[in-house]
Amino acid sequence: MPVRPFHFDDLSDVAALHRRVGWPMRSEAGWRWMAAAPGQAETGAPLGWVLTGDDDRPAAFLGNMVRRFRRGEAVVYGATGHSIIVPPEARGGSRALIDAFMAQPGLFARYTFNANARSAPLYGRHGLSPWPVETAGLKLSWVVDPVSCVMAKGLRWVVDRSPALARSIGERLTNPRVDQGRAIGWPDGIAPVADFSDTSTYAAFWSGLLDAPRLMADRSPETLRWLMADPDAPRPPLALSFQRDGRITGFALAVVTKGDIVQVPSLEILDLQALEGHEAAIPALAQALITAAPRLGAAKVRLQMVSPWMLDDLGGVAKRARREGGWGHCHAQFEGVAPGDWSPTPFDGDYPVCLRPAPKRA
Numbered sequence: 001m002p003v004r005p006f007h008f009d010d011l012s013d014v015a016a017l018h019r020r021v022g023w024p025m026r027s028e029a030g031w032r033w034m035a036a037a038p039g040q041a042e043t044g045a046p047l048g049w050v051l052t053g054d055d056d057r058p059a060a061f062l063g064n065m066v067r068r069f070r071r072g073e074a075v076v077y078g079a080t081g082h083s084i085i086v087p088p089e090a091r092g093g094s095r096a097l098i099d100a101f102m103a104q105p106g107l108f109a110r111y112t113f114n115a116n117a118r119s120a121p122l123y124g125r126h127g128l129s130p131w132p133v134e135t136a137g138l139k140l141s142w143v144v145d146p147v148s149c150v151m152a153k154g155l156r157w158v159v160d161r162s163p164a165l166a167r168s169i170g171e172r173l174t175n176p177r178v179d180q181g182r183a184i185g186w187p188d189g190i191a192p193v194a195d196f197s198d199t200s201t202y203a204a205f206w207s208g209l210l211d212a213p214r215l216m217a218d219r220s221p222e223t224l225r226w227l228m229a230d231p232d233a234p235r236p237p238l239a240l241s242f243q244r245d246g247r248i249t250g251f252a253l254a255v256v257t258k259g260d261i262v263q264v265p266s267l268e269i270l271d272l273q274a275l276e277g278h279e280a281a282i283p284a285l286a287q288a289l290i291t292a293a294p295r296l297g298a299a300k301v302r303l304q305m306v307s308p309w310m311l312d313d314l315g316g317v318a319k320r321a322r323r324e325g326g327w328g329h330c331h332a333q334f335e336g337v338a339p340g341d342w343s344p345t346p347f348d349g350d351y352p353v354c355l356r357p358a359p360k361r362a
Helices: 008-021 028-035 094-102 120-124 146-161 165-169 201-209 221-228 281-296 308-314
Strands: 003-005 048-052 058-071 074-085 109-112 138-143 190-192 238-244 247-257 266-274 300-303 322-325 331-334
Touching: 003 094, 008 028, 008 048, 008 058, 008 074, 048 094, 058 094, 074 094, 094 120, 120 331, 146 165, 190 281, 201 221, 201 238, 201 247, 238 281, 247 281, 266 281, 266 308, 281 300, 281 308
Parallel strands: 074 109, 266 300
Antiparallel strands: 003 048, 048 058, 058 074, 109 331, 138 300, 138 322, 190 238, 238 247, 247 266
16 A cells, blocks of 8 residues: 655545544544644654555545754754654555655654554654653653542543444533633742743843743744644643742743543643753643643643653652553654753644543533
C-alpha cells in the first residue's frame, strides 16, 4: 500500500479513522488552523501522511506537526508525529508512515512525546530513542477528587469487559463546573493572561526567555494567538502568569480534558516556564493550578511530559505527585544539536492540539 501526503480531500476518511479509535476529530477549519501554525506554514510541511489502497483512499494515517524553535535569534524546526492510526486491515503500514515522517529534511529533531504503551516499541526501529533518558517513561498527576477517580476506574472495568455497553453508558463524570467560568481567587502574584499582543507584558516575558542560551519551542505572542484560536476547542487554554514588580517572570498553560466517555476531567498542564533566576515561579504556578482544579471541574491534574530539569524546579510539588506512565512514551532523534540543551514541556509536543477536550455540558 503506497504512502502519500495527507490533503484536505481526505478529511472524511481520516475523520472515520479517528472515530474508529475514539480520538477527537478535527473539522476542515481545524485542519486549516493546524496548517497555519507558525512552523507548519513557514516550512510548507505536510499535515501528515496516509496509507492508501487501490482507490487512493486513506486506510491508515500519521499526523505531522512542525514546530518553530528558537535559541536567541536563531530559528530551527522540529517535527512531532501524532495520531498514528493503523487498523487491522492495514497491519504493518506503520513502518511506511513513520519512514515518511522520518525522511523530512531540514529538521533538528523528529520526536513524539505521546506514544502509547502499544506503539512505543515501534519507534526504536526507526532510529528514535527514549528521551530524556531519565524521564522518558514518567508522567506526574495530582488527584483532587478521589471519589470521581474511583468511579471512573469502575466504569473503565465495565467498558473494557463489555465494549458494547459504551454507547448506552454515554458521556459520564463530566463536571458542570468545567463551563461555569473561571472566577477563581488566585494567590497574590498569580493572574490570568489574556493579552498576547506584540506589545504586551507577555511579549516582554517571551523576550526574556530568549535571553537564555537554551533551545526552546517558540512561545512568541504570535504562536500563543494562534493556539488560542483553535476553532475545534470548546474553550481556550487557561493562561496564568507569575508576576513580580509589574512584570511576568513565570508562565503556565493548562486545559481541561476528558480522555474518553468514562474518564474523569483532568486539568492538563501544557506548559511551565520561568525566566532564569526566577525558577520559584514553577512550583508556585503548579500548586496554584492544583488548588484551582476542583473549581475548574477537574478531578485530577496531570503533567504528561516531565524533564529532569522540571523535576528539579517543581521540588516538593513533584514529590507529592503520583507517578504514572511506566513505558517510554517520549522518543526523539536529533541532528546537529546537543539534546541536553532542550528542556521540553508538553507544549513542545502534540498535547496542545491532540488532547480530547472536556465536552460542553448541554
